[in-house]
Amino acid sequence: MNETPLRARETPMRARALVDLAALRANVRTLKARAPRSQLMAVVKANAYGHGAVQCARAAREAGAEWVGTATPDEALALRAAGDTGRLMCWLWTPGAPWREAVEADVDVSVSGVWALAELTEAVRAADRPAGRPARIQLKIDTGLGRNGCQPDDWPELIAVARAAEDAGLVKVTGIWSHFACADEPGHPSIQAQLSVFRDAVAYAERQGVEPEVRHIANSPATLTLPEAHFDLVRTGIAMYGVSPSPEVGTPQDFGLKPVMTLSAYLASVKRVPGGHGVSYGHHYVTPGPTTLALVPVGYADGIPRAGSGTGPVLVGGKWRTVAGRVAMDQFVVDLGGDDTARVGDEAVLFGPGDRGEPTAEDWARATGTIAYEVVTRISNRVPRVYVGENVDGYTDGYTE
Incomplete structure (x- = not known):
């Protein structure tokens, strides 16, 4: 991505999207204050929700974000190519994806099924990496959203395969995570149901010897309204850009955020x-x-x-x-x-x-x-x-x- 320094109105424009990175940094600091005992992942998928992934990732890290998150591998690899060297997670994988490139770029890779772990471990064996350095993976449990993630009935098998890959020195499980369906509707019964499934999944994995660095389920609305869901890390997407994830609950101003x-x-x-x-x-x-x-x-x-x-x-x-x-x-x-x-x-x-x-x-x-x-x-x-x-x-x- 080329970035040409230019005064904001140096040349005439048909249109422009003005992106206030100072506002973004202030939003990140506000969100971190909402979850003071948790790390924060700045989600910059979809070109940072249209705002510019490279610039927003950089600004978020300047404001204290410990992690950056993307959906697709191409998004993650583009950030690495642009010079981002911090902790970086990517979660939307399909068969034949660039697993090897992600391993070599030190991307934390989300795994939701045994098929993905099989493709990943094959890539690890072929990757150009220092001896003894495993690939970093985060295991996703479907706690009720019904999209990606391992079904609870299949969780024991995924944990067993992941632990075997750890014992072989191929991977390190750095996280266990999930995603809410209705966190933008405080009090929705699915919230507590998902939290219960998540806690059970984490407990099972830990009993089998998994030692995750981070456990996380909180998205933007949960970061703002559900402290019990903060765990070790919160993932803030839309709120980081100063847009309320739940207008019925509060405006950006109510949450101390400014649109970017x-x-x-x-x-x-x-x-x-x-x-x-x-x-x-x-x-x-x-x-x-x-x-x-x-x-x-x-x-x-x-x-x-x-x-x-x-x-x-x-x-x-x-x-x-x-x-x-x-x-x-x-x-x-x-x-x-x-x-x-x-x-x-x-x-x-x-x-x-x-x-x-x-x-x-x-x-x-x-x-x-x-x-x-x-x-x-x-x-x-x-x-x-x-x-x-x-x-x-x-x-x-x-x-x-």
């Missing part, structure tokens, strides 16, 4: 049109009278939900506007009503922290019937990420990738 990304575009057209003028494909919006239309040059190819047609909020000229008509691939329109002060090149803020009265990612989630996780993660690579809050080659106000 601000998405803006710059008006490409401002024009007067008569009443009865159709707007965008299908003419689902027709101007009710003479008005001013502004063209915002981002669309669903940039990650703006097409479901935001007629509903998505945008701040233009200090006022909330709503997408007029359909969101197209590269652009959408807002009706400015009687406001004639907007000019081509003015900023349109789609979402941000809300400090300037702009919509938030949660506002877009409500408008489009989804969750804020999706809103920030789907912003495509057509939108440059501009980073502030970090010193890069002497620049302190921003750089882009």
Whole structure:
């Protein structure tokens, strides 16, 4: 990934996603304070939920994150290639995956089944590694989410195979972990049920001689609301980026968090049109009278939900506007009503922290019937990420990738 130092507005941009790394570091410190006796894993899967994995992993480590987590092997290996040398875990593996490369890169590999352990141990034997250094693995138990993870009935077999691989010097079990299904719904009966299965699985493994460094099940919502689930490590994803994992329970401000990304575009057209003028494909919006239309040059190819047609909020000229008509691939329109002060090149803020009265990612989630996780993660690579809050080659106000 190339990073070219650049002042935040040195060159004109069609649109930008401003990523505040100082806010991210503050969020990490806030989350660590929520779980003071646990280590923290900064989850940077999916390009750090759209924010930029390399930059966010670096900032999180600066704020004290002991671990970084990714979903796919390619994500983990890209971080290693970019110079990340700390503890790094990866959990979404498929047959034929780059096990050997992960072993050689000192990635903690999640294992959910005997088949995975078999592929891993074969890779360990072929890997270029110092003599006597085993691969690090973390065993996942499915405590009730029903996705990845070993079923409890199969857990004894997985533990037996893992212990045999340990005795052979091929692997070291560094962790036992799981994932909640409903931690964003405090009081949901599945939470205590999953905790019970998890504790039993850990106890069984330890009776068989497994000595994990870390036991972990807490995601962002559990980190914020469920102290008994913190164990040795908490995994914070969406909360690290200042988005509430459970809006019904609390806003980012309620949890002491600040949204990290601000998405803006710059008006490409401002024009007067008569009443009865159709707007965008299908003419689902027709101007009710003479008005001013502004063209915002981002669309669903940039990650703006097409479901935001007629509903998505945008701040233009200090006022909330709503997408007029359909969101197209590269652009959408807002009706400015009687406001004639907007000019081509003015900023349109789609979402941000809300400090300037702009919509938030949660506002877009409500408008489009989804969750804020999706809103920030789907912003495509057509939108440059501009980073502030970090010193890069002497620049302190921003750089882009």
